[in-house]
Amino acid sequence: MKFFDRLKTIGVDVSKLTSINLLKINFTIDRSVHIDNSKSTLEINPAIFNGKQRRQIKTLLREQGLLEAGAILDSKETEIVDLVRSELPALQADISKFQAMIPVADLALLHACLYLRARFRSGNHVDDLKAEISKVYGQRGRNFSNLCTAGYLEDWFLPLYAELQSRHPGDPITAKSKFIGIYNTIVSELPWTVFICSSTSKPKAVSTVVGKINRNIQNGVRFLNLHGLGEKNSKKIASILPEIQKETGAIAAKMEQDTTRIFVRLEVPQT
Amino acid sequence: MRITFDESARDFILDTFGKTVRDGYIVEKSDPRQRVVTPRGEEIPIDEFAGIRKGSAVFVKTDIVSIIEAAEAMG
Secondary structure (H helix, E strand, O other), X not given: OOHHHHHHHHOOOOOOOOOOOEXXXXXXXXXXXXXXXXXXXXXXXXHXXXXXXXXXXXXXXXXXXXXXXXXXEEHHHHHHHHHHHHHHHHHXXXXXXXXXXXXXHHXXXXXXXXXXXXXXXXXXXXXXXXXXXXXXXXXXXXXXXXXXXXXXXXXXXXXXXXXXXXXXXXXXXXXXXXXXXXXXHHHHHOOOEEEEOOOOXXXXXXXXXXXXXXXXXXXXXXXXXXXXXXXXXXXXXHHHHHHHHHHHOOEEEEEEEOOOEEEEEEEOOOO | OEEEEOXXXXXXXXXXXXXXXXXXXXXXXXXXXXEOEOOOOOEOEHHHEEEEEOOXXXXXXOOHHHHHHHHHHOO
16 A cells, blocks of 8 residues: 555545655644645644554554655755755766775765765865765775875776786686775875875975875885865965975976866985 | 654654664663664764664764765665
């Protein structure tokens, strides 16, 4: 029996409702039922039904409502949920492209970071989104969102995944296992990359970059990619480059800059 | 079809799924010492409760990661 029909059997008077797209549950309305046919909306106040009816409404929500709606959400979240749902179809191609290589435990992180990237590319501020992702996943989440926004999923992880698969033909489990090992190191430690964020002071940024370059040199790696998103961070990186180069001997082998981002590949020549 | 609830109906929704609130966190009604957690193991302060999504009645927090999962569950 349809949700709509089961409401009728409980005794909810929906005789004037032609169809239902939205059910609102609200204890502050004055009557048991409000109907808005222009929006196919039914608003009910369970407090005005008797105890048996309330129990039946709960059962209906639990057994059928949740399945049919997919979620039962606080009305305060409606705006953000609608925004996300409008963006999701455009993200689907990227989700499909990356999901095979990303560990299952990070798939929700991938979806969130692709959403953040889409918002950033549309010119929106994403600091709040990044903070929420960091709150859930910690520094690893912040790193992943930075890597995603800077294009590392396409430019680095995907080619690496393809390369490992081609090296292990017929053995996708080994290929994936090797990939995950490298992936985890990069996402957790960002060994070859520094993202300068707005809360990082210039002295701190210099010390982080110089420290990482020196550590990389000890490990035989003579480059570091420097990223900044947003005008403020772009200017900050441009202003600290001379000091970094002076302290490490690095040269800016590649530099891309516009009003929204900066990328600098620093390389330290062999002496 | 969509289903929403406003703040006045929050306890009703929690009760519908056998939960209640103790010390500011969502807990099992049958065992209030047992806090409800998300699939990532996070406890849920009541002021971060955004709702419930399908899939064994998963509790949703207000962060963007959880909201995206809920939006995907809505199809």
